[in-house]
Amino acid sequence: MTKMENVAIADQVDESSHPSTFMSKYVWSQDHKVIAIQYSITAILVGLVALVLSGIMRLQLGFPNEFSFIDPSSYLQFVTMHGMIMVIYLLTALLLGGFGNYLIPLMVGARDMVFPYLNMLSYWTYLLSVVVLLASFFVSGGPTGAGWTLYPPQAILSGTPGADAGILLMLVSLAIFIVAFTMGGLNYVTTILQARTKGMTLMRMPLTLWGIFVATILGLLAFPALLVSAIMMIFDKVIGTSFFMPAILSLGETLDHSGGSPILFQHLFWFFGHPEVYIVALPAFGMVSDVISIHARKNIFGYRMMVWAIIAIGGLSFVVWAHHMYVSGMNPYFGFFFATTTLIIAIPTALKVYNWLLTLWRGNIHLTVPMLFAIGFIFTFTHGGLTGLMLGNVIIDLPLSDTFFVVAHFHMVMGVSPIMVLFAAIYHWFPLLTGRFLNNKLGHFHFWGTFLGTYAIYMPMHYLGFLGVPRRYYAMGDTDFIPQSAQTLNAGITVSAIIVGLVQLVFIANVIWSTFKGKKSGRNPWKATSLEWQTAQFPPGHGNWGEKLPQVYRWAYDYSVPNVKDDFIPQNVAPKDVEYLADKQNNNPRQK
């Protein structure tokens, strides 16, 4: 037996047996497209739970003492679960498990992920982590109320809601999620590196893939920190070790712990937590780049710079974590270092924003619903990013730390912004999944409701932060330094939040209705160049490509090419097959 020759993916024949039964097609499916939809539906459902939780929190803040079912403990529990679900179980899972799974094989021109079985396990493990997480609502003491950062010692001490079972279920669920993410993530990275079809060089990949690719690598390197800290905290809680627990006098009793380091947990958590921001943001950057380019009928401005910016942001995200800990106590030189690295991230990020604007500049902008959401994203992301620059400076962060200014900042930059992109992406790729458009009128309503609504929620929060209104407080009580007008603002924010929440129901209804009754889109309705729209069947079937894999001849951004019949050239069209306008055939356009 000699060394096996590597079979290039371009020659790989479709030898996968096509599943026929309902169970093997839609439940225990190894098809990346079905797994993607399973991931997406689960993520959106659990995200709706988090949305309801945020509504309940807002009710309490806007109208304190009106609702008897919200007590201080349950308020903290809702805060915690809302944050953790949104960041990990919705955004990470939907962007990478959902869109990553769906788009990677289609965009690189592969039949499936390189290890479909592992991919299927990834989804079912993810589902298990969601079940464990939601189970914490039903155990005695309820879910943990430690805040999504789960800082010890308070997270595991009695007095914190859910300190008995809730915190354990949370930590176990996170550990299971990390296993699920690792199985999926290894697949995504290997598929992009090894299974690209003939002609698909790394520098011809759509930016969506670059974003997902770098984000997945970040995940594979950052989640270990969360896993390790979860294991250590479980030991502190269950068998009484003292990794994170110093000597403590709690409720008048001396605890058995001594000599641990609570700051260690903060370092570990944020070594995960900061890259996590970019695990969410980078796929969003990539997808929004493609949506903007396609709907402005223009090639993305500065493709190479966009790629390098994604890589640079990914690299830098590992050396900024302690800017979350300026008030935790650090050597001042550390603060200086982390403030500097934080501000440096603004350079590649601003570069991306400029490039999006320059792509729009003099483009043939189609104000479709995906485009509206993409442009909305540029607004929300710029606002959130600018407040990030403020908070990145130690001296500005200190007075604003733990106020509503911080809440407003991270909701704008990593809550609203990725969600705007997710909506853009859903409206954009929905025809690929179903062959139907989402309803346009409801889409416009959804966009304006969400876009204006989120501004109505988060703009006043910046002001509340400047007033010094602290976050995670159940009620303000009689506080002299906070004027009565802050309460009026809070009520207004709550009303906006409820409206934005209801607008999302319109979106859900739109998705369900359009899946069955929506307007037929036909093939490639947005006239996009990237491979996922060029499949043999539409919508793509099992195995994606029929007999032969596509061959790629150009980058993904040949829009508005002069003298070409269709104004765009798909990636798999050979130079000799490009159809030119009859009267200008001699005027040969550039060939990529």
Add this chain to the structure above:
Amino acid sequence: MQNDDHQKDHETNKASSWQSVVNDWSADKQSFDMPWGKLMMWLFLLSDTFIFSIFLISYMNVRMSATVAWPNPSEVFALTIAGHHIPLVLIAIMTFILITSSGTMAMAVNYAYQGNKKKTVYLMLATALLGASFIGMQAFEWTKLIVEEGIRPWENPMGANQFGAAFFMITGFHGLHVSAGVIYLTVIAKRINQGKYDKKGYHIVEITGLYWHFVDLVWVFIFAFFYLW
């Protein structure tokens, strides 16, 4: 024909090594010239490296922040054999066994590529056996620490509590990796024996080997940081 193209690529790339890296990565071929499973194992090990690094860094942190003195390793990890107090003797044998197992693993990979199925299977089983004996000795070491010295994850009569906590957690996590490796080796050896890789090729042996060598390498760091520091 494809091989010819490959050959040509290699020759043009010889000019400058950095240029060849760029050429490789911008080409429309697999970014790494290896089977998918092997690349995936490398990526997994990279992720696992972060897990162990963070474990060890956390250990250093709690060791520095501990309020009670750290126990002296040459006392904790000593055996009394025939009336002689010998420090680190057990751990020296364990480390020797684990490194030997890396040798047998490397030989298994070599024979796999030569197509010698029988020797491959025997060497993989020998590796698994060495791994299992490592686990057995670790169990002996844990028993001695727990029963004779009274060290627990939450208390330690010989010094800082964090010693027991970090030691049991990290060597335990490594021990789980070794156990998983023993199972992995046994399963793969069995499947090779059944002829399940005759058509596909024996890359799986090298992939298994990567994992095994990694577990050994991690042990070297654990050994250095727990037993020699």
